[in-house]
Each structure stands twice: as structure tokens, then as C-alpha cells.
Amino acid sequence: MAKDLVVDKAENGYANIREDGDNVVAMAKAAPSRFAVKSPYLRECLAEFIGTAILLAFGDGVVAQVVLGGGKNGDYTHISICWGIAVFFGIHFSGGVSGAHLNPAVTTTLALFNRFEWRKVPGYILAQVLGAFFGAFIVYIVYYPQFNHIDPDRMTTQGVFATYPNAHVTNATAFLTEVIGTALLLGGIFAIGDQKNQPVSKFTSPAAVAILVIGIGMAFGMNSGYAINPARDFGPRLFSSLAGWGSKVFTLNDHYFWVPIVGPLVGGAVGGLFYTGFVEIHHPQE
Numbered sequence: 001m002a003k004d005l006v007v008d009k010a011e012n013g014y015a016n017i018r019e020d021g022d023n024v025v026a027m028a029k030a031a032p033s034r035f036a037v038k039s040p041y042l043r044e045c046l047a048e049f050i051g052t053a054i055l056l057a058f059g060d061g062v063v064a065q066v067v068l069g070g071g072k073n074g075d076y077t078h079i080s081i082c083w084g085i086a087v088f089f090g091i092h093f094s095g096g097v098s099g100a101h102l103n104p105a106v107t108t109t110l111a112l113f114n115r116f117e118w119r120k121v122p123g124y125i126l127a128q129v130l131g132a133f134f135g136a137f138i139v140y141i142v143y144y145p146q147f148n149h150i151d152p153d154r155m156t157t158q159g160v161f162a163t164y165p166n167a168h169v170t171n172a173t174a175f176l177t178e179v180i181g182t183a184l185l186l187g188g189i190f191a192i193g194d195q196k197n198q199p200v201s202k203f204t205s206p207a208a209v210a211i212l213v214i215g216i217g218m219a220f221g222m223n224s225g226y227a228i229n230p231a232r233d234f235g236p237r238l239f240s241s242l243a244g245w246g247s248k249v250f251t252l253n254d255h256y257f258w259v260p261i262v263g264p265l266v267g268g269a270v271g272g273l274f275y276t277g278f279v280e281i282h283h284p285q286e
Contacts, residue, residue: 056135132235
């Protein structure tokens with residue numbers, strides 16, 4: 001394997017791998033220039049697309065396995081852990097190019113706190129939603145025979161793709177849960193990236209965010225399924241409406257679909273405000 005593998009983040013935002021020895025990873029050559037995207041912004045959007053697609057392929061994939069398997073092929077713990085794995089590899093796929101937001105709540109919160117350019121926000125969010133849609137499509141084609149066997153009329157398995165509130169949970173409670181869960185997510189991301197507060201390295205930050213998501217799922221997932229990401233919910237929800245589940249995915253539970261969109265956007269801003277207000281602005285000035 002590799003004799004000397006060094007990963008650096010270059011000025012252009014890409015993760016460059018030194019080709020020393022017989023490194024298998026180094027065999028992945030750069031794409032021919034005629035196929036390379038010239039626009040830095042478009043490259044970032046493409047990275048957000050593929051990163052979010054990876055996120056949903058793993059995330060909705062584990063939900064499909066648990067739901068369609070009737071609990072014989074996993075349980076809620078498996079779902080929580082696999083969503084962490086989804087985040088981990090989604091970040092690795094896109095982090096060096098786009099920063100791996102993979103989540104409109106992350107994108108808008110960073111912009112609100114002047115850590116990201118507002119002009120880039122629309123393209124990032126569109127790429128995230130389309131990536132989530134594509135990730136749901138991957139899960140659908142892989143498990144298509146199982147869907148036909150378990151739910152041929154597409155009446156009961158819509159929860160594989162998008163989140164819905166648990167029984168006896170009101171939309172108001174679910175909204176509050178999404179706000180708190182996403183506040184913890186963005187507060188944690190701000191903490192992980194704070195260079196004055198025991199920051200993690202660029203090599204361990206994907207794992208730190210992944211563990212954070214696992215913790216949110218295990219602590220606050222029961223009420224609403226912890227979407228904590230508008231693209232993660234809306235993209236697959238839109239796909240499921242077109243793939244046979246119909247318009248009910250938008251009307252179930254008193255038109256619940258807006259909760260995992262608005263809740264995380266509000267929660268992200270709350271989390272960023274809490275971290276900056278209680279920790280970041282109080283660092284000693286150098």
C-alpha cells in the first residue's frame with residue numbers, strides 16, 4: 001500500500017494526494033482537462049450534489065433496510081450510526097472542494113454569520129436538494145423489488161425517504177424538536193471549527209461531525225425522525241411523490257412537510273447565535 005501518503009488542502013480548495021510509492025489512491029488521475037469544469041462555483045455545486053447524494057444513499061439506504069426487513073436487518077441504533085457514516089463519507093467526498101455543507105441549514109447559517117457568501121447560497125441549496133433527490137433514487141432502484149413485495153400500492157413505506165412525526169407527536173412539538181436538533185448541529189459545527197476553542201484537525205473534523213449527528217439522532221430522533229436538514233427531507237420527499245407514493249407525502253399529518261424545512265433553518269440560526277454569543281465573542285483578543 002502507500003509508502004508516503006500526504007493530503008493537503010491547496011489554495012484552490014482541492015485535496016491533493018502526493019503520488020509516492022505504490023499508493024492505490026494515487027492511481028486515480030486527474031480528469032482530462034477537456035472534461036474538467038472551469039468554474040470554481042460550479043465545481044463547488046457539483047461537489048455539494050455528489051456529497052449530498054452519498055449522504056442520502058447511506059442514510060435512506062439503512063432506513064430502507066430496517067423498514068423493508070421488518071426490523072430483522074437492523075434497528076434504530078443501526079439507523080443512527082449509519083447516518084453518522086453517511087455524514088462522514090459525504091464530507092470526505094466534497095469537503096475539499098465545497099466545504100461539504102450538504103445541508104441548507106448549514107449554508108444559510110454560515111451566510112448569516114458572514115462565513116459564506118450569500119451569492120453562492122441559491123446554487124448550493126439547489127445542488128443539495130438535487131443530490132438528495134438522486135440519493136433517494138439510488139435507494140429506490142436498489143430496493144425496488146422489496147418495495148413491490150412489501151408495499152405494492154405504495155401506501156405505508158413513504159417513511160423510508162422522508163421524515164414524519166411519531167404517533168401522538170404534534171407538528172408544534174416536532175417543529176421544536178427540529179429546531180433544537182439543528183441548533184445542536186450548527187452549534188457543534190461552529191465549535192468544531194473554532195480555532196480558539198480546542199479545534200479538531202482537518203483530518204478528524206468529518207468524524208467529529210459524524211459523531212455529533214449520531215448523538216443528535218440517539219437523543220432527539222424519536223419525535224420527528226431528526227431531519228435537521230431541509231434538503232435531506234424535501235429532495236427524497238419530492239422523489240417519493242413522483243415514484244408512486246403520490247401527493248399524500250405532502251399532506252400527511254396536517255401538511256407536515258414544511259416542518260423539516262423551516263424548523264432546521266430556524267434551528268441553524270439559533271445554534272449559531274448561541275455558540276457565538278456564549279463562547280466565540282468572549283475569546284481573548286490577540
